[in-house]
Amino acid sequence: xxxxxxAQAPPLEPTVRLYRQLRLIRVVEEEVARVYPTxxxxxxxxxxxxxxxxxxxxxxxxxxxxxxxxxxxxxxxYLAKGGDLRGMIAEMYGKKAGCAQGRGxxxxxxxxxxxxxxxxxxxxxxxxVAAGFALAAKRRKTGAVVACFLGDGASEEGCFYETxxxxxxxxxxxxxxxxxxxxxxxxxxxxxxxxxxxxxxxATFGIPAERLTDGDVFTVRNAAKxxxxxxxxxxxxxxxxxxxxxxxxxxxxxxxxxxxxxPASELAPWVxxxxxxxxxxxxxxxxxxxxxxxxRNAVADAFAFAEETPFPDxxxxxxxxxx
Amino acid sequence: xxTSTPEGRLLRYVDALCEAxxxxxxxxxxxxxxxLDVDDHKAIQGSxxxxxxxxxxxxxxxxxxxxxxxxxxxxxxxMSGMRPVHTHIRMDFLxxxxxxxxxxxxxxxxxxxxxxxxxxxxxxxxxxxWGQGAQHSQALHSMFMHVPGLKVVxxxxxxxxxxxxIAAIRDDNPVIFMExxxxxxxxxxxxxxxxxxxxxxxxxxxPGDDVTVVGISNMVVECLRARELLAEVGxxxxxxxxxxxxxxxxxxxxxxxxxxxRLLVADNGWTACGAGAEIIAGVLERAGxxxxxxxxxxxxxxxxxxxxxxxxxxxxxxxGTVAATVHAMVRPQAAGWVxxxxxxxxxxxxxxxxxx
Numbered sequence: 001x002x003x004x005x006x007a008q009a010p011p012l013e014p015t016v017r018l019y020r021q022l023r024l025i026r027v028v029e030e031e032v033a034r035v036y037p038t039x040x041x042x043x044x045x046x047x048x049x050x051x052x053x054x055x056x057x058x059x060x061x062x063x064x065x066x067x068x069x070x071x072x073x074x075x076x077x078y079l080a081k082g083g084d085l086r087g088m089i090a091e092m093y094g095k096k097a098g099c100a101q102g103r104g105x106x107x108x109x110x111x112x113x114x115x116x117x118x119x120x121x122x123x124x125x126x127x128x129v130a131a132g133f134a135l136a137a138k139r140r141k142t143g144a145v146v147a148c149f150l151g152d153g154a155s156e157e158g159c160f161y162e163t164x165x166x167x168x169x170x171x172x173x174x175x176x177x178x179x180x181x182x183x184x185x186x187x188x189x190x191x192x193x194x195x196x197x198x199x200x201x202x203a204t205f206g207i208p209a210e211r212l213t214d215g216d217v218f219t220v221r222n223a224a225k226x227x228x229x230x231x232x233x234x235x236x237x238x239x240x241x242x243x244x245x246x247x248x249x250x251x252x253x254x255x256x257x258x259x260x261x262x263p264a265s266e267l268a269p270w271v272x273x274x275x276x277x278x279x280x281x282x283x284x285x286x287x288x289x290x291x292x293x294x295x296r297n298a299v300a301d302a303f304a305f306a307e308e309t310p311f312p313d314x315x316x317x318x319x320x321x322x323x
Numbered sequence: 324x325x326t327s328t329p330e331g332r333l334l335r336y337v338d339a340l341c342e343a344x345x346x347x348x349x350x351x352x353x354x355x356x357x358x359l360d361v362d363d364h365k366a367i368q369g370s371x372x373x374x375x376x377x378x379x380x381x382x383x384x385x386x387x388x389x390x391x392x393x394x395x396x397x398x399x400x401x402m403s404g405m406r407p408v409h410t411h412i413r414m415d416f417l418x419x420x421x422x423x424x425x426x427x428x429x430x431x432x433x434x435x436x437x438x439x440x441x442x443x444x445x446x447x448x449x450x451x452x453w454g455q456g457a458q459h460s461q462a463l464h465s466m467f468m469h470v471p472g473l474k475v476v477x478x479x480x481x482x483x484x485x486x487x488x489i490a491a492i493r494d495d496n497p498v499i500f501m502e503x504x505x506x507x508x509x510x511x512x513x514x515x516x517x518x519x520x521x522x523x524x525x526x527x528x529x530p531g532d533d534v535t536v537v538g539i540s541n542m543v544v545e546c547l548r549a550r551e552l553l554a555e556v557g558x559x560x561x562x563x564x565x566x567x568x569x570x571x572x573x574x575x576x577x578x579x580x581x582x583x584x585r586l587l588v589a590d591n592g593w594t595a596c597g598a599g600a601e602i603i604a605g606v607l608e609r610a611g612x613x614x615x616x617x618x619x620x621x622x623x624x625x626x627x628x629x630x631x632x633x634x635x636x637x638x639x640x641x642x643g644t645v646a647a648t649v650h651a652m653v654r655p656q657a658a659g660w661v662x663x664x665x666x667x668x669x670x671x672x673x674x675x676x677x678x679x
Contacts, residue, residue, distance in 0.1 A: 013484075035552055036558025037542045098436065099438075100434060100435050100436030100438070101436035101437065102436075103433055103434055103435070103436050104434050104435060104436060108434045108435065109440075110435040110436070110438055110439070112439065115401070117399070118429060118431060118434065118435040118438075118439065120426065122422060123395075125395065125422060125426055125427060126395075126401065126427075127392070128391070128392035128393070128394070128396050128398075128423070129395045129396075129398050129402070129423075129427060130399060131392070131396050131669065132394065132395060132396040132397060132399015132400040132401070132402065132403065133397060133399045133400070133402065133403050134398070134399075134403065135405075136399070136400045136402050136403030136405050137403070139355075139381060151662055158390045158391060158392075158394040159389075159395060159422075162387065162389035162391060162392030162393070163392045163395070165387055165389065165394075166386070166387060166389060166392060166393070166396065169387070190427035228454055254547050265643070275652065277596055294640065312528065318439040319437065320433045320436065321433055321471050322432065322434050322474075322495075322496050323433070323437075323440035323441075323442075323495035323496050
């Protein structure tokens, strides 16, 4: 599968790198939202617009040998880790050249060549699977780590606590990153959590745990960098709870502030502090212009590819049931 | 148990399993065995005895009582190229693993477009009698047979236990490996060198002309004893052990049933939506109405398993109920025949003494 031009770019200053990834994800997701009503995307989409800074900040400190475990709202982390853009869009179109050959869809993105573990639509289910990758990395002494993304909803599943305990017990090299956007589908934390002390709960397993609330991609990057460096040196898991906000509806391309379950006033401060224009403002306009043009081309290329590349043949149905 | 060419030594089922683990762990350092109690002094009835000493705690380790997450850990490790053998002391606990097994293990290969494989073995034991009761006695193989992407195996003897375990460990798919506790002390000839009893091949364990009897797991043993009782009244039963339930070797069963025109499946599970229903439906679909095959299922009574001995005796099929059912199929006009109860006790009743 062809890698996008973007992933082949040489290492750049962190700000440039972070901006490039933030912008790429934003443009991809906005294009998904734009195309979605045409019904050419054959998969329910859970957009991460506004939450990109979490995945981008964490993945910036990861290496190719590392893995990420992504969620069903996983477009951002998939791209941030270098997942193939053409394969992602083609997968959402249900095409054979998709990253899962049209067998996964938006909720099951995967690209192991870029270290992206396949996502699960059953919330929380991928958390222990990520720990299994970390166990293998530890056994093989590869020095690799796993970044396991999860939402605040997934933190309520039993397997999350089971995995925290096991990861701490076995000193697995895994960074748990909770993207706390305050809602599970339409239900706010206040209706789901007895106490808003997730980070403290995780710390009782003996896991270094930190809560980040400023919505700053550099804050996320610095915390992830410290955690991953410590992990590579001595092993053992770490945990980050990152406050963020889901700008769009739970599933689908639109906003839903007219539905009554959350006010638009919640969104306003996040838009005011949007990391995409913030980082653009930190760079030379010519650099921004060049990056934006590259991204426009790459995204246009990926959607054109997804449009043109063929669907699977009906007789492909039975491929890959067994290895 | 008869094998076409007996070779090797007489070995107990439990020791055959242990030999399979040790040989595969020596062959491939990616193989590891984990699960509650695998490294304790009892070593899962001895089936993991000596593994900790030989392979160390990185490859033989216990787990927290977190069946759900531990299954996910096994899946992730398997996707990374390891070959975990996840051990459960009772199959009932697999119900805590269903999300991971059904939603990830079974589907990963497919859902991720063939980019991953999940080479893992989930072994679990079925308890029976000595008061095991409702939650230590369930054989849940039919639930797993329902799901594409899983393989399911239930070896009935020591030879197949070793060969199936080696095949399961080497298989690139998740394999649900069902062991019956009462088979553990039973002996068969087991070759010392590693070998595979490969998926998808049933075995005719005893020939006959009047009826085809398919036994599942320990019911193979009980069906062989029923066959002896039936022989005394002039009925010859062909006993087939499917060994692997997924993939299922229907051909061997169809060939036999076409000839005998009678098919009984004796399961060690409930009959509703069970392995017996699947086998019989598959045979009849393939053989067609012209084959004229009469069919019958027997299995657990449609209740939970009671611990009280008189109730439990009614709950389980036994050589007597198998033989009586066959007799009624073969000689429907004859008066009902029931063998001497003293001779129809389950195999374990003369061998097994609790506690576990």
